[in-house]
Amino acid sequence: MSEARKNFIEGVRAEVPILIGVFPFGLIYGALAINSGLSTTAAQLMSSIVFAGSAQFITAQLFKEGAPALVMILTIAVVNLRHMLYSASLAPYLKDLSIRWKVLLSYLLTDEAYAPSILHYEKEGLLHFKHWFLFGAGISLWLNWQVSTAIGVFLGASIPENLSLDFALPLTFIAMIVPVMKKQPVVAAALSAGATALLAYSLPYKLGLILAALVGILVGTLLEGREAAKEAQ
Amino acid sequence: MTNIWVVMVFGGLITFGMRFSLIYLFGKFEIPETMKRALHYVPPAVFSAIIFPEIFLSGGVLNLSLANPRLLAGLLAILTAWFSRNTLITILVGMAALFFFQWIQL
Numbered sequence: 001m002s003e004a005r006k007n008f009i010e011g012v013r014a015e016v017p018i019l020i021g022v023f024p025f026g027l028i029y030g031a032l033a034i035n036s037g038l039s040t041t042a043a044q045l046m047s048s049i050v051f052a053g054s055a056q057f058i059t060a061q062l063f064k065e066g067a068p069a070l071v072m073i074l075t076i077a078v079v080n081l082r083h084m085l086y087s088a089s090l091a092p093y094l095k096d097l098s099i100r101w102k103v104l105l106s107y108l109l110t111d112e113a114y115a116p117s118i119l120h121y122e123k124e125g126l127l128h129f130k131h132w133f134l135f136g137a138g139i140s141l142w143l144n145w146q147v148s149t150a151i152g153v154f155l156g157a158s159i160p161e162n163l164s165l166d167f168a169l170p171l172t173f174i175a176m177i178v179p180v181m182k183k184q185p186v187v188a189a190a191l192s193a194g195a196t197a198l199l200a201y202s203l204p205y206k207l208g209l210i211l212a213a214l215v216g217i218l219v220g221t222l223l224e225g226r227e228a229a230k231e232a233q
Numbered sequence: 234m235t236n237i238w239v240v241m242v243f244g245g246l247i248t249f250g251m252r253f254s255l256i257y258l259f260g261k262f263e264i265p266e267t268m269k270r271a272l273h274y275v276p277p278a279v280f281s282a283i284i285f286p287e288i289f290l291s292g293g294v295l296n297l298s299l300a301n302p303r304l305l306a307g308l309l310a311i312l313t314a315w316f317s318r319n320t321l322i323t324i325l326v327g328m329a330a331l332f333f334f335q336w337i338q339l
Contacts, residue, residue, distance in 0.1 A: 017320035042237050049245035059240065069240050076244035082279050083252045089272040091259035102260065106253035111283075118276055167303060167331050168324055170287035171310050175323035177280040178314035186277050193278040194285035201286050201293060209282050216278025221271040 003129040011136025014116040019144045021172030022053075022112055024165035026145050029056055030152020031159040036064035040153055047149040051142070052110060053169075054206070055079045078205040082213055086114045090134070093121045097131055105131060108138025115176045185227065189220030302334035 001009075026047070033043035038060060046056050055076045062072045086109055094102060117134040124130070152159065181187050193216025200208030264272075288307030289295060296304065310327030317323060 017324065020321065021324050038237060042241065046237075046241050049241045050248055051245070052248050055244065055248065059244065063237060063240075069236055072240045073243045073247065076240070077247045077251075080248045080251055083248065084254055085272070085275045085279060087252050088255035088259065088264075088268070089275045091256050092264060092269065094256050095260045097260075099257075102256050103253065106256055107249055109252040109256075111279075115276060115280065122273070164331055164335065167287070167306070168328060170284050170307070171324045171327035172320060173280045173284050174307065174310045174327070175314045175320040177277055177284070178311050178323075179318045180277065181315075186274070189274040190277040190281040194281040197282040197285045198289055198295060201290060208286075209279075212282035212285075213275070213279045216281060217271050217274040220274030220278065221267070224270060 004132045007129045007132035008136040010120075011117070011133035011138075012140045013136075014120060014133070015113070015137040015140045017175070018112050018116065018172050019140065021168040021175075022141065022144055023148045023168075025053055025169045026148025027152035027155070027159055028166055029053065029060070030149040030154070031156050032057065032152075033060040033149075034153055034156040036060040038063060043153050044146075044149055047145055048142075050076065051107070051145065052076075052080050052083075053145075058206070075205050078207060078210070081210045082111075083109060085213060085217075086111075086118075089118055090114070090121075093126060094131055094134075101131060105134055105138065108135070108142055110138070110141060112172070113138035113141050115173065119176065119180060185220045185223035188223050189216040192216050192219040300338060302331055302338060305334045306331035 029047070030043060033046065033056070034040070038046070043060075046059065050056055050059070058075055058079055059072055062075060067075075087106065090105075090109070094105060097105075113134060116137050120133055121130060177190070181190060193212045196215040197208055197212035200211050202208070203211070284307070288303050289297065289301075291301050291303065299305065306327050309330045310323050313326040314323040
């Protein structure tokens with residue numbers, strides 16, 4: 001088997017359990033979009049044009065409330081700010097690729113494709129054909145998202161809201177991130193980001209999320225610097 | 234009536250632009266060393282910032298009581314993730330725990 005294919009399959013494999021958490025999220029999005037008054041076409045195409053779960057939820061919600069277009073666009077921008085962090089964090093691993101690959105992988109760069117890929121890259125380091133891993137994870141998530149949206153759109157109001165299926169998504173993030181909590185600065189980054197997210201939750205446009213992420217990154221980096229300084233002494 | 238197509242096209246372009254931005258720029262320029270170090274903390278920081286409100290808040294308010302099924306299920310999922318290191322098992326245990334805690338509180 002070629003190296004590219006091997007990496008691609010590894011990426012798909014790593015993504016499969018995550019798909020189980022994302023699938024209900026797609027169903028709920030599809031149903032919510034229809035119930036918010038979006039047309040079937042718009043609800044479905046938002047999943048391929050915007051392709052960003054939480055931003056799509058908020059957009060559907062804002063549409064229902066009759067928010068102006070500019071407010072909705074700005075909200076999408078702010079809610080998706082964290083993708084710049086993902087972009088920066090993956091950049092070293094993708095830097096020698098052609099522009100076509102960079103465009104394709106950027107389009108596929110969601111929370112759920114980023115998480116397994118970055119964890120894999122940090123463990124395995126930089127190797128040839130590694131971008132096929134991200135591609136495998138990204139494209140399987142993309143397909144899953146389109147299909148789950150379509151089913152959600154089709155079922156619409158018949159999906160019961162009180163099933164709490166949305167909880168599957170934070171659970172997948174827990175499953176990804178808890179096992180890497182090994183070093184003190186990483187744990188501190190996670191806890192400080194989490195605490196900030198709680199304190200800043202009431203900020204508009206989910207600004208609390210990006211603020212919390214920045215606090216966590218800062219705390220982790222500072223602690224790591226201090227530990228390195230101690231070791232150097 | 235808001236034109237949803239305008240929102241989707243611009244929202245999509247901006248989202249793509251942010252995803253593409255640094256993958257593109259850091260192909261042209263070297264990433265500063267301090268920034269490289271800082272970027273290692275992106276996954277734990279961002280994902281904790283997503284997870285914490287989902288389990289510690291109910292209806293936007295801090296809820297640390299046993300009457301918060303998401304908190305109990307979330308903590309159980311964290312333990313499961315730590316010991317099993319398996320995504321599927323963590324999701325299944327977490328969902329089962331959530332259904333259970335919601336059910337006993339009915």
